Amino acid sequence: MKQIITYLIFTVVSIWPVMGQNDDGNYSLDQLIVEALENNYDIRISEADLEIAELNNTLGNAGMFPTLSWESSLSNNFNDRYDNDNQTGSLQNGVRLNWMLFNGFSAHIRKDRLETMEELSGGNLALLVENTIQAVVMAYYRALFAEEQLTLLQEVMQLSEDRLQYMEDRVDLGAATSYEALQARTAYLTDKTAYLEQEVNVLSTLRELKYLIGKDEGEALELSGKLSFEARDYNLDELLSKIESSNQSIQNQYMNLALLEQQRVLQQRSRFPSLNANAGAGHNMMPESLNSASDAPGFSDGYFSYFVNFSLSFTLFDGDRINRNVQIARMEEAIGQTNLEEMKHRLKNQLFNLFDQYRVRRELVEVGRENRETARVNMQLSEEKFRAGAINSFNYRDVQLSYLQTSINYYRSVLNLIDTHTSLVRITGGIVEEYE
Structure with missing residues (x-):
């Protein structure tokens, strides 16, 4: 699983930089996604968790290998009796081997659990990659939306300033x-206030984007691209089939269910007997320096010892602990199965809602685009009529505000469509391929 996730991230990172960053240093959406996959804090933590799961997934950690240890001991005995000092001592060195030969094949079950846990860690990383891509996409378009609002407010503020200058000139002329x-x-100051407040909103959205891609506050970040989206058609049946086969949350839940099943089998294996082997070899020495009564020069009375022991144990009664643990494991497995069914049902409902929203919001974008163009033409005509004296300043101000609100509504409808589309491709497991 780690190799799959690593290949996924490597592929994304290696492909996108070629097409991501522009010559002027501005960041496109592709480059922002690459930066996030390389620097996002949550992804870095999840990669470390996957590394830990891989290190834990070994035969030795599952208990399939014996333990081999070296043992050394030095013993001394001093006996002072009737003014006759007597010292005895010995030095023992040896090796000991302990091996569980049979325990109901529990080691194999634990190894399967470790493999599943590694796969689940990889699945969590894959899910986090998908969520990060979605977060970066939406943060990018929210920043573009904020910049579009700032441009609109600047345009309206400039019109208000021109109108103010025009009215002051007419006052000087007595007209x-x-x-x-x-x-x-008043209208100009109101528009200027809205413009200044929107400047703060732009900085806030860029700050959110910097956090997602792991950039510091002091680093410059400029965006390239426009707030636009080309919607395409989707088939509901195809999307439903993709949920079953490609949704990462469902795949992770399957792995959680496998862990619960393995835990239940592991509890059942506690009913089996266990066979343990214990072997060792040692050398016992009685050095002259530690034995005052010894007449042998140098090392004396040294000897080797060997042993091989087997022990067989079988639990006859433990207060019904094993049966209770097996029953609990079965109930937890049933709960996991219910959670899987609930997740499938919930995700399908989300898909139905997203699919309906996508169709409606796609039409709303077309309506908003036409409405915005109409409002723009109306404002241009109203400006000519205002300067010609055909309409008063109140009517002209209403037209300005209508154009501003209509334009904001249009860009918001585009943002909503992008949000729905991004959620749609993420829930069906295709967001990585979508933004390659």
């Missing part, structure tokens, strides 16, 4: 009243 000039100034 307009100071009240009309005050109304124009």
Whole structure:
């Protein structure tokens, strides 16, 4: 599983930089995704978790190998009796081997659990990659949306400033009243306030994007691209089949269910007897320096010893602990199966809702685009009529606000469509391929 996830990230990172960063240093969506996959904090933590799971997935950790240890001991005995000092001592060295030969094949079950846990860690990383891509995509388009709003507010503010200058010139000529000039100034200051507040919103959205890709606050980040989206058709039956086969959350739940099944089997294997082997070899020496009564020079009374022992144990009664643990494991496995069924049902409902939203929001984008163009033409005509005296400043201001709100609604509808589309491809397991 680690190799699969590593290949996935490597493929994404190696392909996207070629097409991601522009010559002027601005970041496109592709380059932002690459930066996130390389630097995102959650992904780095999940990669470390996968590394830990791989290190744990060994035969030795499952208990299939024996343990071999070296043992050394030094013993001394001092006996002072009737002014006759007597010292005895010995030095023992040896090796000991302990091996569980049979335990109901529990070691094989534990090895299967370790493999499943490694696969689950890889699945969690894959799910995190999908969620990170979705988060970066939406943060990128939210930043573009904020910049579009800033551009619109600047355009309206400029129109208000031109209107204010026009009204002040008319007041100087005696063609307009100071009240009309005050109304124009109020409108200009209102638009300027909205513009300044939107500048803060732009910085906030860029800061969120920097966090997702692991950039510091002091690093510059400029975005390339426009807030636009080309919607395509989807087949509901194909999307439903992809949920069953490609949704990462469902795949992870299958692995969780496998862990519960393995835990139940492991509890059942506790009913089997266990056969353990214990072997060793040692050398016992009685050095002259540790034995005052010894007449032998140097090392004396040294001898070797060997042993091989087997022990067989079988649990006859333990207060019904094994049966209770098996029953609990079966209930937990049933709960896991229920969670899987609930997840499938919930994700299908989400898919139905997203599919309906996608169709409606795609139409809303077309309606919003037409409405925005109509509002733009209306504002241009209204400006000419205002300067010609055909409409008053209040009517012209209403047209300005209508254009501003219509344009914002259009870009918001595009953002909503992108949000629905991104959720749609993520829930069906295709978000990585979508943004390659």
